[in-house]
Amino acid sequence: MTSQVSDELLHIxxxxxxxxxxxxxxxFYGELMLPDxxxxxxxxxxMDRNTVVSALSESPPWRAYEISGVRLIVLDDDTAALVYTGTAYREGEEPxxxxxxSSVYHRVDGAWKLALYQQTRKPDQ
Structure with missing residues (x-):
């Protein structure tokens, strides 16, 4: 089950x-996020769901991204967290x-929904 859950959440x-x-x-996130x-x-x-939706409607796009160092923490059959390093690039010279x-998901009626997303900037490497 762990491999399947990891694949499903990484796909999301x-x-x-x-x-x-x-x-x-x-x-996308308006649909994916749980109401609370x-x-x-x-x-x-x-940011709550409504604030996220509003902010993303005005945000410039990312040019590219990478996901690495993925770890899965399964809490129960319907709740799991995906932890990874994300690297994202905008257009131009911006670093x-x-x-x-960290993304915590809860399965509702067979569909994974986002309950909590957290990011911490990594120091320059």
Whole structure:
């Protein structure tokens, strides 16, 4: 089961990053997030689902991303966390954003939903 859950959640994470590159993140995360879900960003902001949707509708797209060092923590059959290093690039000369990412998912009626997303900027490496 662990391998299947890991594959499913990593697929969702990649789809989320793809949506951020295609400027469709507002719709994607509006659907993916549980009604009371939050995102805790590297700048210290805590955003509820409505705030995330609003912010993503105005955010510039990412050009590319990488996911590495993936770890899965299974809490029960319907709850798991995916932890990884995310590296994202914008257009131009802006340096890459590199952070530790954690996404906690809960399965509702057979579909994984995002309950909590947290990112911590990694120091320059």
């Amino acid at each position: 994470e990649r789809a989320g990053w793809d949506s951020l590159c295609e400027s469709t993140g507002a719709d 879900a939050v995102m805790v960003l590297a700048n210290g902001m805590v 890459a954003f590199v952070g530790a990412m």
